[in-house]
Amino acid sequence: MNCIFGIDIGGTEIKIGKFYQEHLVLKTSIKTNVSDGGNHIFSDIFLKIDELTQNDTAEGIGIGVPGPVVNGVVLGAQNLNWKRIEAQRILKERYPNCEIAVLNDANSAALGEMDQGGAKKYQNFVFMTIGTGIGGGIVINGQLVEGATGSSGEIGHIRVAFGNERQCTCGLYDCIEQYASATGIVKTGNQLRQGRDTVLNRIEVTSKNIFDQAKLGDEVCLEVVAQMIEKLATATAAIANIINPEAILIGGGVSKAGGFLLTRLQKRFRELAFYSVRDTEFRLAELGNDAGIYGDGFAVRKKIYGN
Ligand SMILES: [Zn+2]
Structure with a gap:
């Protein structure tokens, strides 16, 4: 089946949600490795996505990060030891067939609440x-x-x-x-x-x-x-x-x-x-700590399917 990932990257933990359409079907998390200027974060995420798509096809990946984002570029994220990171490009290179969305984490939580929570x-x-x-x-x-x-x-x-x-x-x-x-x-x-x-x-x-x-x-x-x-x-x-x-x-x-x-x-x-x-x-x-993964999933779903 086609699936979408909503990934919320925090300073201590990376939360990963797997969605069929808008339905969250699996939730897991990995530790955030902020050593080496946060260089391991993407490779850790790639490993997990590959593991979670053995029987499925990923068609979209949305990530939320604790820092400002412009056009898929993270301008900086102190908690992750990130300076400027071209997140959209990095994800697209690894998953050329996926739609990609990169959001600020609080913005993505707002979208999550609008999609399936208190808003x-x-x-x-x-x-x-x-x-x-x-x-x-x-x-x-x-x-x-x-x-x-x-x-x-x-x-x-x-x-x-x-x-x-x-x-x-x-x-x-x-x-x-x-x-x-x-x-x-x-x-x-x-x-x-x-x-x-x-x-x-x-x-x-x-x-x-x-x-x-x-x-x-x-x-x-x-x-x-x-x-x-x-x-x-x-x-x-x-x-x-x-x-x-x-x-x-x-x-x-x-x-x-x-x-x-x-x-x-x-x-x-x-x-x-x-x-x-x-x-x-x-x-x-209403969504507590899951608001981010819902919002990341929603943002990329919207890119694939429109409104
Ligand atoms: Zn202040």
């Missing part, structure tokens, strides 16, 4: 993934917006404070990632617990614990969540004012806080957004 009913939405960092993808009229240098949807690096308090991994200061990601939430938790009577002085300070304890009413944890919400509502209101999406979809590890997070975020968003975008819907993503 199925939307053609215009913003996807935010909130984990150790914050990434995003923007879909307008059913099409991914990639931008001049593949950097549309780099939501995590919107500035939301002005005191140069927290330096970001990108080199800038006070990016929202430093306040509203899991890492940022922990930073705020560690600041606010000092000298206070809070459970945070007795348990490990993690984003999950902070949300769990906020739900139970710990005052300091509630403050941490409120500060996180304030930054996130500020950024999402700005984004909505520019794009006027139907919905904002929240995924990533932090989104496991669920309705507790979403209700508070939406309430504050409504106070901060321009009146005509106030009714933007807020939804939780």
